[in-house]
Amino acid sequence: MLTEYSKFRTLSDNIKLGSLTAFSAGMANVASLMIFFAFTSNVTGHYAILAEEIAKGNWYQAGVVFGWIFLFFFGNFVSNVIIINTKKPFLAHVTPLSIEIFCLFLVGSYGQFFYKETLTETEILVALMLFAMGLQNGLTASVSNFLVKTTHLTGLTTDLGIIFSMFTKQKFRRDKSLRDRAKLLLSIVTAYLCGGILAGVLYLNIQFIVFYIVCVVLGGIILYDYFKLKSKDEPC
């Protein structure tokens, strides 16, 4: 699903890519919210918090939130730099996902074995997760021609609202591209929500191990693409 290039990507490819990555993003976000009390898959709120902390003159907290926002940006940056500079498509897409898996695995294993709940540890682990989510968002946006942004649910909900308002007119209901877009967005929202609910339930029982499950989901995306490419006999 990652390997199909830009205009050759089908609706099915985008739905698979969007759903699976949104599912993992939802899991990561809810887990981080429950453990660290900080959002990691969306940064809109962080911008508001940054402004608030600056206004209050809380420079340390402003610095931390600024760092988090920058790492999300940097994740997107790194992801796309890898994609545009790597010639082999599979390698170009699998590298950001592998770094993301590594980051989330690190968060999970550190949390499971070493986490003492100090504020510094919390800040660093949240930073690592924001970088990982940036990597994922950059990858999905890039390979889907900016159609799929799995961690950007504000924009997605806005798009859904607009599309459903357009469906009040018959000529838009007949427009296949609009219907496809609605299907894609709905699948992302549903997957994100399901991932979040699952992480919430699992966290209560298995704590930091929930991050390993996110890694497995992301590993599934890599494997799917590997076998898809192999079946097409294309160079990896």
Added chain:
Amino acid sequence: MKIRALYIIIFAAITGFFILLVTSGKSPEEAIVGSWKEVSWEYEKVNKTNDGESFTKLIDDNVKTEIMENLIIHKAEVWRFTSDGKLYLHNGNKPSTALDWKLKGRGHILKLNYQDNKTEYYDLSELNNNKLVLYFDIDLQVKGIVKMTFERI
């Protein structure tokens, strides 16, 4: 080559700005250490009033006692946070209660652990040299959020 240098300079400047910010202020974990005396308990937000008749946001002692029955913070007048993660609750001449404290998020959530593993979370909305403000949700008589204000002693 020029563009690469430009990117490196921009990222270095951002990193420098980040370091400048975090070194310009105290971490909440350091700032909270010390002794704090309770000044007031008030309803910050309420969803109903006593039929609009002379409702006051200030919580009287009876209501405060009732609220505290289910809370870790048993009638403490002075809270003393130590750097080793302990919180001592002092009330007059009675022996002080010791809890574990942690800060979560960006330092805006105070987590208190009681010895029987009971946990409570408070929203730490203000923390400076002289003032500490905590919020917690309460569902008693009037449902709302209670604001606890402390001053440093």
